[in-house]
Amino acid sequence: MRFRHKGNKPSLTRRHLILLAVLVITLLPAYLRAYSLNGTSDAPTLLVGDKVLVNQAAYWIKVPYTRIKLLHLSHPRRGEMVLIRAPEQSFFIFKRVIGLPGESIEILENHVIINGRPLPLKALSERDFSWVPASHHMGSSVYDEDGHWVTFTPGVGEHRNFAPVRLKAHEYFLLGDNRDPSLDGRVWGPLEEDAIFGKVILTVSSGLRNK
Numbered sequence: 001m002r003f004r005h006k007g008n009k010p011s012l013t014r015r016h017l018i019l020l021a022v023l024v025i026t027l028l029p030a031y032l033r034a035y036s037l038n039g040t041s042d043a044p045t046l047l048v049g050d051k052v053l054v055n056q057a058a059y060w061i062k063v064p065y066t067r068i069k070l071l072h073l074s075h076p077r078r079g080e081m082v083l084i085r086a087p088e089q090s091f092f093i094f095k096r097v098i099g100l101p102g103e104s105i106e107i108l109e110n111h112v113i114i115n116g117r118p119l120p121l122k123a124l125s126e127r128d129f130s131w132v133p134a135s136h137h138m139g140s141s142v143y144d145e146d147g148h149w150v151t152f153t154p155g156v157g158e159h160r161n162f163a164p165v166r167l168k169a170h171e172y173f174l175l176g177d178n179r180d181p182s183l184d185g186r187v188w189g190p191l192e193e194d195a196i197f198g199k200v201i202l203t204v205s206s207g208l209r210n211k
Helices: 009-031
Strands: 032-036 051-055 060-062 069-072 081-085 092-099 104-108 111-114 121-124 141-145 148-152 162-166 171-175 196-204
Touching: 009 032, 092 111, 092 196
Parallel strands: none
Antiparallel strands: 032 051, 051 196, 060 069, 081 092, 081 196, 092 171, 104 111, 104 162, 121 141, 141 148
């Protein structure tokens, strides 16, 4: 009777684990990247100097360091903070997904209206946001808009109104949380889904909060 020698199995398992670890370490930077915030258009959610971790495989898995798509995972959802390349620019910025494909978007005095229904907007106490540095130029009022913070000065912002637009398939409408100074969909219109590079999954404070 012959017995199969099993002594090599643990070493094969270790070898596979090592190869897997090397693969993960090699590919991880292609899909998870950290960025430092240097703009104020998303205050008070994001402050200058915050470190933001972006999952660049949240919607599509692509060939590393290319735009070649391999596998579709999901579509951007309303309320998600995403990374995009500024239209006609070479730098990346963060904006919040507000309008989804097929929806009608309108803005009246900073109130977002989707398919004829305004997004819920609840006033918050400005004193609770006194930790935001004045250099971020927040509006005079802060609100909870459908579960996230927004700020604007009623009756003041240059882009506080936006004529109705119907989003096409694969088009999204994005806004900054700091509505008065933000350059966003109100300026450059809807964006194709291909312009969205990833989703914010973690923010590390710059230390400006609670000061």
